Amino acid sequence: MFHEITVSDLSFNPFTRLNKDWALVTVTDPDTGKTNTMTVSWGGVGVLWGKNVVTIYIRPQRYTHEFLEKTDHFTLSFYDMSTEGMRDALTLCGRKSGRDIDKIAQAGLHLAGEKEYPWFEESELVFCCKTLYRSAFKPELISDDIKASAYPNEDYHDVYIASIEKIIKKD
DSSP states (O other): OEEEEOGGGOOOOHHIIIIISOEEEEEEOTTTOOEEEEEEOOEEEEEETTEEEEEEEEOTTSHHHHHHTTOSEEEEEEOOTTSTTHHHHHHHHHHSOTTTSOHHHHTTOOEEEOSSSEEETTOSEEEEEEEEEEEEOOGGGSOHHHHHHHOTTOOOOEEEEEEEEEEEEEO
């Protein structure tokens, strides 16, 4: 069972959760009703414009990017990575495209949540987010060492900054 909590209720290390444990960005296409998800390990949590926000980075060639461009709503969900099979599930969601397979089913995840804010029953913690800003990275503004290490194929990310509209936690 899930219940809503406040930001002050969080005991959360975003550096560990995003980088080491990963997370899933999940979004529903408002036109088709189809939901897609992908693993992310780059992101941040902070305060901007007087709001609690998350920042995520998605390459334009990713299928999830198409969904994010059609709506302002998505979720960022976190998992107990010690649960058997969870690392494999999130690995599949990061390596396979929803264009080609039903990766939600293949990962063994079970859709829950709301129409605008989809998440999975396996989630421990879910940020329900509303996009406030989106932009493409400007390659000329990225340092040469980062371009060489992170973008050898010049496949730069787009950045999404989103307010955390509510936080859902599993009991």
